[in-house]
Amino acid sequence: MSAAPEPLLRIRELGVRYTSGRETVDAVRELDLDVAAGECVGIVGESGSGKTAMLLSILGLLPAGARVGGSVRFHGGELLGLPPAHLNRIRGSRIAMIFQDPMSALNPYLRVIDQLSEVPRIHGGLARRAAEQRALEALEAVHIGEPERRARQYPHQLSGGMRQRVMIAMALIGAPELLLADEPTTALDVTVQAQILTLLQELRQRTGAALLLVTHDLGIVAQLADRVGVMQGGHLIEQAPCEELFEHPRQPYTRSLLAAMPRLEAPA
Amino acid sequence: MSAWRRRLRRHPGTLIAAGVLLAIALASLIVPALSPYDYYTPQLDLISRPPMLRGGHVLGTDPLGRDLLIRVLWGCRISLLIALLASLISVVVGVAWGAVAGYVGGHIDAFMMRAVDVLYSVPFVPFVIVLTMLLGRELWLMFIAIGAVSWLDIARIVRGEALSLKRREFIEAARVTGVHGARMIGQHIVPNLLGVVIIYATLTVPTVILFEAFMSFLGLGVRIPLASLGSLIADGAGDMQAHPHLLLVPAAVLATIIYCFNFLGDGLRDLLDPRGQA
Numbered sequence: 001m002s003a004a005p006e007p008l009l010r011i012r013e014l015g016v017r018y019t020s021g022r023e024t025v026d027a028v029r030e031l032d033l034d035v036a037a038g039e040c041v042g043i044v045g046e047s048g049s050g051k052t053a054m055l056l057s058i059l060g061l062l063p064a065g066a067r068v069g070g071s072v073r074f075h076g077g078e079l080l081g082l083p084p085a086h087l088n089r090i091r092g093s094r095i096a097m098i099f100q101d102p103m104s105a106l107n108p109y110l111r112v113i114d115q116l117s118e119v120p121r122i123h124g125g126l127a128r129r130a131a132e133q134r135a136l137e138a139l140e141a142v143h144i145g146e147p148e149r150r151a152r153q154y155p156h157q158l159s160g161g162m163r164q165r166v167m168i169a170m171a172l173i174g175a176p177e178l179l180l181a182d183e184p185t186t187a188l189d190v191t192v193q194a195q196i197l198t199l200l201q202e203l204r205q206r207t208g209a210a211l212l213l214v215t216h217d218l219g220i221v222a223q224l225a226d227r228v229g230v231m232q233g234g235h236l237i238e239q240a241p242c243e244e245l246f247e248h249p250r251q252p253y254t255r256s257l258l259a260a261m262p263r264l265e266a267p268a
Numbered sequence: 269m270s271a272w273r274r275r276l277r278r279h280p281g282t283l284i285a286a287g288v289l290l291a292i293a294l295a296s297l298i299v300p301a302l303s304p305y306d307y308y309t310p311q312l313d314l315i316s317r318p319p320m321l322r323g324g325h326v327l328g329t330d331p332l333g334r335d336l337l338i339r340v341l342w343g344c345r346i347s348l349l350i351a352l353l354a355s356l357i358s359v360v361v362g363v364a365w366g367a368v369a370g371y372v373g374g375h376i377d378a379f380m381m382r383a384v385d386v387l388y389s390v391p392f393v394p395f396v397i398v399l400t401m402l403l404g405r406e407l408w409l410m411f412i413a414i415g416a417v418s419w420l421d422i423a424r425i426v427r428g429e430a431l432s433l434k435r436r437e438f439i440e441a442a443r444v445t446g447v448h449g450a451r452m453i454g455q456h457i458v459p460n461l462l463g464v465v466i467i468y469a470t471l472t473v474p475t476v477i478l479f480e481a482f483m484s485f486l487g488l489g490v491r492i493p494l495a496s497l498g499s500l501i502a503d504g505a506g507d508m509q510a511h512p513h514l515l516l517v518p519a520a521v522l523a524t525i526i527y528c529f530n531f532l533g534d535g536l537r538d539l540l541d542p543r544g545q546a
């Protein structure tokens with residue numbers, strides 16, 4: 001990979017260490033990863049391989065007990081160790097995140113529209129009316145039927161798929177350049193998964209946002225990612241363009257991952 | 269909203285409790301203004317009359333010939349006012365204190381909660397007695413004294429809730445969108461505390477009323493000739509054998525008010541939770 005232009009996101013020697021009492025666990029070790037503007041990078045690995053810790057460290061969301069080392073640069077600016085005030089300006093507006101479980105990631109006491117319009121109110125300094133208009137547009141963008149009516153409902157009144165659409169709308173409303181997704185479809189049933197993936201694909205093409213996608217589902221990666229990284233035990237053991245990885249896995253672990261995936265047809 | 273009305277209809281008890289409280293509050297505001305009697309002028313020819321429908325004194329008179337109905341309604345006014353204001357103070361202060369301590373955490377949390385511990389350990393009744401001896405029997409003193417202690421429980425409970433809330437995913441999701449500080453506490457933490465706070469607030473209101481009654485019973489409450497329900501009960505208890513109505517009427521009213529508040533809390537929690545089936 002040519003090192004000349006600085007990529008959108010540049011992770012170097014990232015390490016995450018959890019300490020509890022005398023025990024220390026290295027969740028992520030010496031991880032290097034680049035995400036170019038507009039690119040979709042999928043990170044796969046089994047539970048506990050450090051995928052989520054890596055993702056959370058980018059926005060400084062790790063619990064207080066975690067020690068983070070190395071460097072995460074976004075647009076050439078270091079994110080690690082950034083004071084919270086600066087981080088808050090980036091969160092939601094330039095880097096956004098989609099969570100795994102849309103039920104627990106939406107505030108049960110806030111109507112959809114209040115939750116969505118919060119983002120443009122914080123970052124764009126928009127007044128209530130304008131922010132709500134933006135929220136409605138965002139709901140339309142993620143293909144929620146009857147956005148006017150849905151906007152006035154509470155999260156528990158929506159179906160799982162619709163909630164995840166709201167989550168995605170919430171992530172996209174600030175027009176971020178980089179989207180982090182932590183298992184965005186795991187909590188959904190299969191048909192809804194497919195719809196959400198199609199939606200993510202469509203939105204990515206429309207907005208040109210880069211996507212860093214963490215999942216244990218190789219099928220999702222095959223569908224969405226330009227490049228794939230495989231994590232095992234905190235290390236990024238292999239990364240390659242999507243097709244190449246599926247066709248010619250180099251690491252034995254990757255091969256066993258691929259072998260474990262039920263397949264009906266050759267991946268795209 | 270119709271969803272509200274539907275939910276309200278499934279809680280007829282709440283509606284009745286709210287109605288009774290409202291009726292008592294309105295009566296305590298309106299009736300004394302319309303009545304020919306007041307709460308302070310003695311009528312020495314009408315001493316300690318029992319309740320009777322004819323003759324104007326529906327609930328009878330007290331040993332100084334003052335109309336008992338008017339005095340009880342004035343007592344309700346004082347008791348409800350103290351209860352609502354003191355509860356308001358305690359809820360506002362308690363929620364703010366607890367939510368900040370719980371959400372911010374760390375040294376600030378430790379400092380804030382030790383302050384609560386210190387206030388808890390002040391022996392309250394002697395403290396109020398000393399206070400009233402120094403400053404006199406002032407009504408506002410009651411507000412402050414009661415408000416100052418009753419927020420401690422709420423602060424502790426709210427802090428615990430906030431601690432567990434802050435680990436929830438939607439708080440993290442809000443943090444990812446850049447929400448922070450006061451907005452996070454106000455928009456995301458506090459609304460989710462509502463259920464607990466409402467239950468606790470409606471428990472606080474009767475506690476405060478009882479506490480005020482207790483202080484008045486000890487002679488530390490309102491200044492005569494003004495009466496609160498507590499001081500009326502105290503006066504009535506002194507004359508219990510000869511004129512039981514002087515004790516029974518204010519005691520029954522006090523019991524009714526407290527019962528209604530207890531009932532109200534339960535229904536309100538269901539009504540205000542958006543997750544309750546609409």
